[in-house]
Amino acid sequence: MDEGAAGGVGQRVAALRKLLGLKQHQLATAAHVSMSLVKKVEAGHAPASPSFTAACAKAFGVEVTVLTGQPYEELTVDTRQDFAGIPELRRALDRYDAPEVDGPVWDAVRLRAALDEGEALRRRGRYTLMTERLPLLLQHLYANLAESSTADATEAAHALLGDAYSLVAAIAYRFGYLDLTALARDRMSHSARRSGDPLRVAVAQFFRSTLQLHRGDYDLGMRCVDRALALAGEQGTPEGLAVVAQLHLRQAIFEARRGNGREADSHIDEARGLVARGVPAYPYFQVSSNRANVEIHSVAVPVEMSDGTTAVARAERTHLPVEGLKEDATRIGHHHIDVARAWVLHGDREKALRSLYTARAVSPQQTRYHPAVRETLHAIAAADRRATDSLAGFARWAGVKV
Known part of the structure; x- marks a missing residue:
């Protein structure tokens, strides 16, 4: 069934579905997604979102990496x-x-x-x-x-x-x-x-939720973050409020993956309000409680909900302050990967590819090994089989066959 790292999630979903003797409508029912989406992803006409990939992995009873092809060692x-x-x-x-x-x-x-x-x-x-x-x-x-x-x-x-x-x-x-x-x-x-340090316990819970988000265990992940929110909020310190802000951003992504846009934006607003009060920007490793991170997440929310129009509009209004990122190439790179996904959803393949090139310039290793980049490339190529030199060159660098 292995399609190799160069293949896409859609190819692997189709191969494993057939191996298990499932029809497309049966997979759609088991994964709680529409049959039209299964058809589009398998055909390469729609990129496999993280939520779709996790849902299919759960339906098949396999790890998400079976469908993403990670790690891409070859x-x-x-x-x-x-x-x-x-x-x-x-x-x-x-x-x-x-x-x-x-x-x-x-x-x-x-x-x-x-x-x-x-x-x-x-x-x-x-x-x-x-x-x-x-x-x-x-x-x-x-x-x-x-x-x-x-x-x-x-x-x-x-x-x-x-x-x-x-x-x-x-x-x-x-x-x-x-x-x-x-x-x-x-x-x-x-x-x-x-x-x-009780706040370190809350931060550890935040990081624990990363795998739950990746695997599609949204209920468990949100309970984990809720416990961390309560613990961090009890401290009543500026550092505690900074951790609370980061946790609200994580809750926003969980809600977006579950299709709850209003609740996701509510968490974004909570984080934005806390950051505006002047909490420490980096109280712990990989905790970023600054305005730039809030706005990056505000763009990520509609991307996770496959709403390219809203995501593009928010991205064009987002001006990332250099002082708010402190050379955080990974965060900037991830943002441009999200923007590329948004442009694909919006139907502009040229701008999507341009965003991927920006992400590569900022954070090349992250971009090369990010599953969303590979899905975005497959979607760009599927939409227009007349591959441009720029698309072909980027795909070769990323190890993706288009």
């Missing part, structure tokens, strides 16, 4: 460049109770500096370099925890370790290793509960 010209560090990262995670450290264990100051450098790399989309650096950092973090002799030192060590797990999960999720993502998120939750 697309890498030189596998040493992108994926070679993943096995070593796995080995480092397995040595949590038996770290290997040559020389003195790094102190808390050096560990924090190394983690901050890792977060800066993540924000610039430098995932390969992150993968190379994290194994050694993890060994020193494990050794630091083992040497902690007081309750305060142990809590501080877990806070540091939690940030490292956050970076591991970011790498694994971007490259499509969802098993490694889940492991890192579980480890992050474990450390958060031992960090002495």
